Amino acid sequence: MKFDFVIMGAGIIGLTIAYKLKQKDKSFKIAIIDKESEAGLHASGRNSGVLHAGFYYTADSLKAKFTRQGNQALKDYCHQHGIPMCNNGKLVVAKNENDLPGLFELEKRGAHNKVNISLIDEKEAHDIEPKARTFQWALYSPTTSTVDPKLVCQQLTKDLKAQGVRFFFKAPYVKRTINNGILAGTTEIFGKNYINTAGLYADKIARDFGVGKKYRILPFKGVYLESTDPGVGLRTNIYPVPNLNNPFLGVHFTVTPTGKVKIGPTAIPAFWRENYQGLDGFKPSEFFEIILTQMKLFKENSLNFRGLAFEEMRKFNSRYLKKLASKLIRDMDLCSFNHWGKPGIRAQLLEIETLSLVQDFVVEKEENSIHVLNAVSPAFTCSFPFAEWVIEQYVEA
Numbered sequence: 001m002k003f004d005f006v007i008m009g010a011g012i013i014g015l016t017i018a019y020k021l022k023q024k025d026k027s028f029k030i031a032i033i034d035k036e037s038e039a040g041l042h043a044s045g046r047n048s049g050v051l052h053a054g055f056y057y058t059a060d061s062l063k064a065k066f067t068r069q070g071n072q073a074l075k076d077y078c079h080q081h082g083i084p085m086c087n088n089g090k091l092v093v094a095k096n097e098n099d100l101p102g103l104f105e106l107e108k109r110g111a112h113n114k115v116n117i118s119l120i121d122e123k124e125a126h127d128i129e130p131k132a133r134t135f136q137w138a139l140y141s142p143t144t145s146t147v148d149p150k151l152v153c154q155q156l157t158k159d160l161k162a163q164g165v166r167f168f169f170k171a172p173y174v175k176r177t178i179n180n181g182i183l184a185g186t187t188e189i190f191g192k193n194y195i196n197t198a199g200l201y202a203d204k205i206a207r208d209f210g211v212g213k214k215y216r217i218l219p220f221k222g223v224y225l226e227s228t229d230p231g232v233g234l235r236t237n238i239y240p241v242p243n244l245n246n247p248f249l250g251v252h253f254t255v256t257p258t259g260k261v262k263i264g265p266t267a268i269p270a271f272w273r274e275n276y277q278g279l280d281g282f283k284p285s286e287f288f289e290i291i292l293t294q295m296k297l298f299k300e301n302s303l304n305f306r307g308l309a310f311e312e313m314r315k316f317n318s319r320y321l322k323k324l325a326s327k328l329i330r331d332m333d334l335c336s337f338n339h340w341g342k343p344g345i346r347a348q349l350l351e352i353e354t355l356s357l358v359q360d361f362v363v364e365k366e367e368n369s370i371h372v373l374n375a376v377s378p379a380f381t382c383s384f385p386f387a388e389w390v391i392e393q394y395v396e397a
């Protein structure tokens with residue numbers, strides 16, 4: 001079977017790249033392979049579903065370049081296909097005086113990235129969300145929204161099938177073949193171009209093509225606590241001021257389009273790539289490789305990994321997680337938050353030599369293959385313009 005493009009991974013990045021390729025030229029023959037039985041079963045269907053506004057990221061980053069545009073593009077797509085959204089904005093609140101410099105820095109970044117955001121005082125914050133608690137100032141982002149990310153992946157799959165894109169599910173990438181094809185499960189598939197969008201396994205596939213050798217993916221698990229009380233209403237999403245030295249946003253409150261309120265996600269170091277629950281997805285070789293890397297980080301205390309690991313592990317305790325969340329709110333009882341939701345795992349890229357976590361998206365190319373590495377948050381939000389950019393930059397006309 002021969003295609004113009006073979007995309008490896010049916011998450012949001014693989015799907016939107018196929019979508020944008022078809023927009024560029026509808027005669028392109030495209031195949032998407034995935035090891036699972038449907039699209040969006042990993043990060044793309046297990047995230048918070050937040051369409052970020054774009055004020056967290058430094059102006060020189062790809063994240064800054066695509067978030068504001070991506071937010072609008074996904075809203076347009078959802079609107080066009082009747083996918084429910086919750087256009088409820090977001091408050092970033094300060095716990096105390098120490099949070100204020102970080103809050104002001106976010107405002108500055110937002111202005112730089114041309115994001116609609118305003119610095120408001122305590123009273124204005126309470127008018128927006130009476131249950132939010134802040135110290136002196138807060139940031140308000142009216143363009144932040146939430147969607148069900150699984151519905152977006154399902155709709156894209158439907159659209160792509162209708163445009164003739166061939167999906168090969170339960171077809172894991174196994175290896176390159178001597179005929180310049182790839183083995184997907186037991187089927188040999190040929191592409192003029194290969195695009196690797198395999199999320200948690202993107203570094204492994206990239207290495208097979210001889211690229212991305214200086215990186216390794218380190219999985220971080222995000223768990224959520226959900227409220228079982230449908231009456232727990234929040235008007236808006238509430239976030240803390242994050243530690244700007246690491247890529248995670250801190251434990252926050254998200255309101256889904258169905259009105260469900262979630263606390264999370266955490267960023268707990270995971271012990272293997274698909275370490276969702278119990279021994280699911282356990283692979284001894286991955287376990288040893290990841291544990292060794294984590295031990296190195298722990299020993300050298302790179303990225304303050306020791307502090308991060310201890311702090312994050314504590315968040316497996318629901319009482320501790322609720323205690324952290326309670327610092328963002330007032331007059332709200334958290335006792336109904338007693339259900340652990342579906343966890344997600346971040347495919348965070350580590351630069352092996354410097355032991356540093358890569359903050360921005362990374363794309364590498366060799367001959368006829370393109371590899372998307374580090375498609376971490378907010379890659380879901382960025383997906384449409386990011387996909388367009390990958391094609392412009394890396395696909396030969």
Ligand SMILES: Cc1cc2nc3c(=O)[nH]c(=O)nc-3n(C[C@H](O)[C@H](O)[C@H](O)COP(=O)(O)OP(=O)(O)OC[C@H]3O[C@@H](n4cnc5c(N)ncnc54)[C@H](O)[C@@H]3O)c2cc1C
Pocket residue numbers: 008009010011012013014033034035036039040041042043044045046047048049050051052171172173174197198199200201202221222223265343344345346347375376377378379380381382
């Ligand atoms: C807990 C959490 C919360 C997040 N919250 C947000 C948010 O609110 N907003 C936001 O914008 N972003 C968020 N993100 C980030 C976002 O989910 C990801 O950036 C995005 O989903 C990455 O998409 P992807 O297509 O690269 O990866 P994935 O969705 O992981 O897709 C990769 C695909 O590759 C397939 N695959 C893997 N290995 C193979 C193989 N060997 N052969 C064939 N197929 C393979 C997998 O089955 C999978 O379908 C969050 C992420 C997490 C984990």
